[in-house]
Amino acid sequence: MKVYNSLTFKKEEFKSIIPNEVKMYVCGPTVYDSAHIGHAKSAMVFDIIHRYLKYKGYNVIVAKNYTDIDDKIIERANEKNIPFKELSEPYITEYEEIMVALNLLPDTYNPRATEFIQKIIEFIQELILKGNAYENNGSVYFSVDSYDKYNTFFKRTKETESTDDDDLSSDQDTQFGEDKRNPKDFALWKKMKEGEPFWESPWGLGRPGWHIECSAMVLNLLGETIDIHGGGQDLKFPHHPNEIAQSESYTGKQFSNYFVHNGFVNVDDEKMSKSLGNFFLVTDILKKYEPMVVRWYLISSHYRSSINYSPDSLEQAKKEYSRLFNTIKKVYESVEIEENSEDMDNLTIKIENAFENIIKAMDDDFDTPVAIAEILTLFREINKVILQDGIIINVAFKKSFVNFIKNIDSILGVFPDLENKVLGHAKGSDEQETMIKNLIDLIASLRDQLRKKKLYDMSDLIRDRLRELGIDIEDKKIQ
RNA sequence: GCCAGCGUAUCCGAGUAGUAAGGAGGUGGCCUGCAGAGCCAUUGCUUUCAGCAGCAUGGGUGCAAAUCCCAUCGCUGGCUCCA
Numbered sequence: 001m002k003v004y005n006s007l008t009f010k011k012e013e014f015k016s017i018i019p020n021e022v023k024m025y026v027c028g029p030t031v032y033d034s035a036h037i038g039h040a041k042s043a044m045v046f047d048i049i050h051r052y053l054k055y056k057g058y059n060v061i062v063a064k065n066y067t068d069i070d071d072k073i074i075e076r077a078n079e080k081n082i083p084f085k086e087l088s089e090p091y092i093t094e095y096e097e098i099m100v101a102l103n104l105l106p107d108t109y110n111p112r113a114t115e116f117i118q119k120i121i122e123f124i125q126e127l128i129l130k131g132n133a134y135e136n137n138g139s140v141y142f143s144v145d146s147y148d149k150y151n152t153f154f155k156r157t158k159e160t161e162s163t164d165d166d167d168l169s170s171d172q173d174t175q176f177g178e179d180k181r182n183p184k185d186f187a188l189w190k191k192m193k194e195g196e197p198f199w200e201s202p203w204g205l206g207r208p209g210w211h212i213e214c215s216a217m218v219l220n221l222l223g224e225t226i227d228i229h230g231g232g233q234d235l236k237f238p239h240h241p242n243e244i245a246q247s248e249s250y251t252g253k254q255f256s257n258y259f260v261h262n263g264f265v266n267v268d269d270e271k272m273s274k275s276l277g278n279f280f281l282v283t284d285i286l287k288k289y290e291p292m293v294v295r296w297y298l299i300s301s302h303y304r305s306s307i308n309y310s311p312d313s314l315e316q317a318k319k320e321y322s323r324l325f326n327t328i329k330k331v332y333e334s335v336e337i338e339e340n341s342e343d344m345d346n347l348t349i350k351i352e353n354a355f356e357n358i359i360k361a362m363d364d365d366f367d368t369p370v371a372i373a374e375i376l377t378l379f380r381e382i383n384k385v386i387l388q389d390g391i392i393i394n395v396a397f398k399k400s401f402v403n404f405i406k407n408i409d410s411i412l413g414v415f416p417d418l419e420n421k422v423l424g425h426a427k428g429s430d431e432q433e434t435m436i437k438n439l440i441d442l443i444a445s446l447r448d449q450l451r452k453k454k455l456y457d458m459s460d461l462i463r464d465r466l467r468e469l470g471i472d473i474e475d476k477k478i479q
Numbered sequence: 480g481c482c483a484g485c486g487u488a489u490c491c492g493a494g495u496a497g498u499a500a501g502g503a504g505g506u507g508g509c510c511u512g513c514a515g516a517g518c519c520a521u522u523g524c525u526u527u528c529a530g531c532a533g534c535a536u537g538g539g540u541g542c543a544a545a546u547c548c549c550a551u552c553g554c555u556g557g558c559u560c561c562a
Contacts, residue, residue, distance in 0.1 A: 009483095029562065042562035072560060210560080232562030236483085239561090262562065263484090264555080271555070300502085301492065306485080306555070313491055316503045323502095326516065369493050373501035380518085387517050456512060463514085474516055 006259040027231035030067040031091035063109040132249040138191035211242040229256035354378040
């Protein structure tokens, strides 16, 4: 299996530290606002990686954090005149609801920055002891000069330009800028400003800087060296280099063997932003589209590419997904026989071939678009056979198909709760659902009587009205 | 300005040396009482056969280029909080 590693800019053979176990840390959202479709893409990318590693037999341990204390959160909370927790917690709840709706596997850990204050303080103390950090005027900074590998990550600077002292280091945080020894140094602990939340520390009242929470969480939850560290491509600088510098200074060991960064969601080829008014919240999209359609859409482009969001592309995803669903339904509902036939044998072989190709694609840096192409092609082949008049599917094919669907679901997560959906089982104790189903069956059979008598005006009216209610009737040739 | 990535048919989107996956939309056909779903064909140009173009643009290297190299244009991102 190959994975593209941002550290080396190459696809590399994936090898975990401990056989059969993968430790992954993902930089999660800063919860100062509702999640937009970009957050969903990021979460989806790491869910696919999680699922696929799991499918490959790894025990996958995932930590994804919530940054629930930072400048923006404080700013918003102050604007609304509420404690910062009252701002962040509802967004965390909403985020979690979205993740469940989109069928994301639960993470092993979802730590909040504010739950890690003590560990963060201990981490910083150790860095000071080791000479990698210094306190000045109530704040603590990481000394970039104490870590000679700083700025060599992600090939930011070409060899020829390594001496080039560009101004990317100039710190915008003027309040603290003059306390730094080197302008590239970054804050580990920020001294409290008037009206800000604070915690006690050996350096007085204050709060953690942005980068340190991830280092402290990784160390305490996963260990000194992890297999995969993920996040959006915007974190390639400065967040990830800073994390590396802190953690490797602390442990003296490699922080993460692989870095994985996901591409962004654009709108009309422009960055999604509030000033352009092209911002799409997940909750709004889910009002219009089923979660699995959104999921199908998000995995229809490669995780490292940017994806262009438009209503059209979701419509396309919707059509593709319903095509799959129709076929699955046909197979699940059909009654199978034991006898083999040439058609059935061929289809069974095609399923096996398609699955092999899907595994090959996923092995190549999680190539979901190719996997999707394989699935759609396979389904066309299947439709070609099973929708013929008088065809009866056999046990071997059905078994192979059901198995295929289950495997695809475990890898791509696109068919949750399939049996209930496809077979239309009433959910649990819900007697009303059963009643409704019986009523629909009754109407349908009455309508068939009308069709037999060629009373098409009436039967079409019934079909139209049912469709308005969201119930689709598909006619077959009347016997 | 500096750094990185991208530019593929009407549209969405794969493809990093061996001759453009897959889908959506359009058109024609099969099926249907009709519709939907599904299937088949077609969807750059000249067309009978066949041939010629073609992966932003212009050059270059190769037997062979969407793919490698150079230049240009355009877009996106990073350099400051970001998924």
